[in-house]
Amino acid sequence: MERLHLEKELGNLRLKALEMGSLTEKALSQALKSALERDGGLAETVLDGDTEINRLHCAIDESVLSILAREQPVARDLRFILGVGQMAANLERIGDQAVNIAERVILLSQRPALPHNPLMEELALHVQDMLRRCVGSFNSDDADMALQVCDMDSRADTLNMKILKHYVDFMIQESRAVERAVHLIIMARCLERVGDQCTNIAENVIFMIKGVDIRQTCRP
Amino acid sequence: MSQTVKMEARNLNFYYGSFRALEDVSLLFLEGQVTSLIGPSGCGKSTFIRCLNRMNDLIPGTRVEGALTLDGENVYDAKLDVVELRRRVGMVFQKPNPFPKSVFENVAYGLRVNGIKDKNYIAERVETSLKSAALWEEVKDRLHQSALGLSGGQQQRLCIARAMAVEPEILLMDEPCSALDPIATQKIEELIFELKATYTIIIVTHSMQQAARVSDMTAFFYMGRLIETDKTETLFTRPRNKQTEDYITGRFG
Numbered sequence: 001m002e003r004l005h006l007e008k009e010l011g012n013l014r015l016k017a018l019e020m021g022s023l024t025e026k027a028l029s030q031a032l033k034s035a036l037e038r039d040g041g042l043a044e045t046v047l048d049g050d051t052e053i054n055r056l057h058c059a060i061d062e063s064v065l066s067i068l069a070r071e072q073p074v075a076r077d078l079r080f081i082l083g084v085g086q087m088a089a090n091l092e093r094i095g096d097q098a099v100n101i102a103e104r105v106i107l108l109s110q111r112p113a114l115p116h117n118p119l120m121e122e123l124a125l126h127v128q129d130m131l132r133r134c135v136g137s138f139n140s141d142d143a144d145m146a147l148q149v150c151d152m153d154s155r156a157d158t159l160n161m162k163i164l165k166h167y168v169d170f171m172i173q174e175s176r177a178v179e180r181a182v183h184l185i186i187m188a189r190c191l192e193r194v195g196d197q198c199t200n201i202a203e204n205v206i207f208m209i210k211g212v213d214i215r216q217t218c219r220p
Numbered sequence: 221m222s223q224t225v226k227m228e229a230r231n232l233n234f235y236y237g238s239f240r241a242l243e244d245v246s247l248l249f250l251e252g253q254v255t256s257l258i259g260p261s262g263c264g265k266s267t268f269i270r271c272l273n274r275m276n277d278l279i280p281g282t283r284v285e286g287a288l289t290l291d292g293e294n295v296y297d298a299k300l301d302v303v304e305l306r307r308r309v310g311m312v313f314q315k316p317n318p319f320p321k322s323v324f325e326n327v328a329y330g331l332r333v334n335g336i337k338d339k340n341y342i343a344e345r346v347e348t349s350l351k352s353a354a355l356w357e358e359v360k361d362r363l364h365q366s367a368l369g370l371s372g373g374q375q376q377r378l379c380i381a382r383a384m385a386v387e388p389e390i391l392l393m394d395e396p397c398s399a400l401d402p403i404a405t406q407k408i409e410e411l412i413f414e415l416k417a418t419y420t421i422i423i424v425t426h427s428m429q430q431a432a433r434v435s436d437m438t439a440f441f442y443m444g445r446l447i448e449t450d451k452t453e454t455l456f457t458r459p460r461n462k463q464t465e466d467y468i469t470g471r472f473g
Contacts, residue, residue: 003470072429074456074468211458 006071010080013063017084017091020056021135024091027053027098028131028194032124034102035187040109046102053095060088076208083208087138090197090204094131097190097197104183114180119166120188123159126152127191130198137202143209149202150214156195163188226251226420227272227309227390232286234267234276241267243444244286249390249437254412254421256431256452259441260472265424268441269392272422273309274302290390307334310383314395316375318367318382323350323359326367326378330386345385352418353381354411373404380411384419391415393423397430409434428468432456440464 027046034042064085067073073081130152137146167181174181203215227249234242242264249255257265270276271284274295288295295305307330318326327346336342346363350356355377359370367378376396383391393412397405412421412434425431431438432452439449440461448461459465466472 006470074428074432075459075465077469078457 003071006067006073006077009063009067009071010077013060013067013081013084016056016060016063017087018135018139020053020060020088020091021138023049023053023056024094024098025128025131025135027095028101028128031098031101031105032128034105035108035124036121038105038109038113040106043102043105043109046098050095050099053092057088057092060084076211079208079211083204086204087201090200094194094197097194100190101187104187108180108183111180114170114177114184117163117166117184119159119163120184123156123163123188123191126159127156127194127198130156130195134198134201134205137205138208141209143206146202146205146209147214150199150206153195153199156192160188160192224251225249226291227422228287228289229268229271230287230289232268232271232284232288234264234271235283235285236279237281241444242271245441245444245446247439247446247449249420249422251420252416253436254416254423254434255437255439256435257422257424257439257441258426258428258431258467259447260467261426262443263441264444265441266394269394269422269424272390272392273306273311275311277302303334307386308388309390309392310386310388311392311394312376312379312383312396315399316372316379318370318375318378320366320368322364323367323370323378324363327381327385330382334386346381349381349385350378352384352415353377354407354414355381371404373400373407376400376404376408377411380408380415384415388419390420390422393421395424395426398426405430428456440467442467 027049030042030049031046033039034046064081067081071077130149133145133152134149136142137149164185167185171178171181203213206212206214225248229245229247232242232245233240245264245268247268257269259265267276271288272295276282276284284296290305290308294300319329321329324346327349328342331342331345347356350359355374358374359378362369367375370378376399380391380396397408400408409430412423415421416436423431423435435452437449438452438455440447440455440459440463442463448455448459448464450460455464456468459468
């Protein structure tokens with residue numbers, strides 16, 4: 001009595017989610033590379049690539065709705081399907097953050113560069129690592145790896161606050177650079193949000209695997 | 221929600237001759253709750269439900285071991301009045317089985333068997349029971365016509381009314397919708413929601429969706445054993461046992 005049809009549908013859903021994860025990782029990585037190299041052309045690529053991420057998000061939503069309606073899944077199947085739906089929404093927002101960053105790069109690449117900020121680079125590498133790990137934890141059903149991602153979020157928050165303070169101080173001294181510094185503050189904020197969305201995905205992965213809701217907001 | 225234990229099985233074993241159909245089943249039923257028993261064919265769920273009002277006594281060569289209590293009293297006590305037990309623990313079967321009598325007489329039957337002769341009281345109980353079974357509006361103008369002329373869904377609700385006429389405390393339902401179409405099934409399920417305010421309901425079902433929809437608690441049986449029991453919501457979202465998970469997700473064997 002194996003439910004081969006459902007297995008196939010779940011397999012397809014998993015593939016779509018992994019494809020979306022991979023495209024989102026690529027978008028974030030390209031956006032950050034374009035920022036580091038002040039490459040407006042590469043930033044444009046990120047903007048173009050977002051269409052495919054959005055299309056996959058819609059396709060996943062459609063599959064989720066269809067499987068729920070036709071198969072009435074329960075237990076780990078139900079958790080998986082709901083989890084993938086949530087994960088797709090978070091990946092789509094990460095894609096949007098990559099676009100936000102790329103848009104700033106397009107503006108900033110036409111203006112003189114501000115001094116290199118190692119904190120910004122650290123934050124970029126940190127959230128990229130978070131994204132890689134949360135998608136990896138989904139791929140390998142690894143709840144421990146997902147939990148590590150949740151623990152990484154506070155570092156992203158700290159780095160974002162440090163960057164904010166750095167550029168506020170910088171703007172006091174360099175009033176001509178205010179606009180560029182504001183864009184950099186927004187970029188850091190985008191990265192911090194990516195960290196939050198990776199945490200959401202990791203929490204979802206734990207829910208899919210263990211059926212436990214570890215979100216702080218859901219605790220009494 | 222009341223937390224009073226209405227009925228409880230402790231290490232219940234049941235034998236058909238030398239075949240052990242139930243192995244050490246311990247399960248309790250709380251008052252005012254609906255409990256579903258699920259599991260593949262031959263898992264013992266129907267045997268178990270039939271132990272609860274001693275329907276299995278009618279099968280020769282069977283034997284029960286272990287404890288079964290109703291309000292703390294031993295159901296298998298030799299001195300227990302089995303007719304009274306079955307009045308308190310009513311049953312509705314898989315296939316609607318109205319008697320070849322009028323609608324009215326079907327519902328009145330249990331009252332008459334229990335020695336009640338007051339015509340006004342009987343008429344009142346018949347009407348109340350038919351209303352409780354959500355059938356009154358459909359049959360009030362044909363009370364004295366044969367029950368066999370009713371549709372399958374109506375016949376099943378008549379059987380529920382018949383069971384309720386004698387004011388039981390527990391209602392056992394053995395796959396009550398398996399012979400019914402989706403609309404008749406929906407009516408029975410709605411009825412279960414209504415009835416749980418008054419009765420403790422135990423339902424055997426092959427439909428996992430039905431168990432998920434109607435019951436507060438679900439118990440999963442496999443090969444004569446109780447594998448897992450939990451709140452329905454928990455059992456269908458995060459079962460603890462792998463066999464339960466494999467069964468409810470359709471990955472069995």
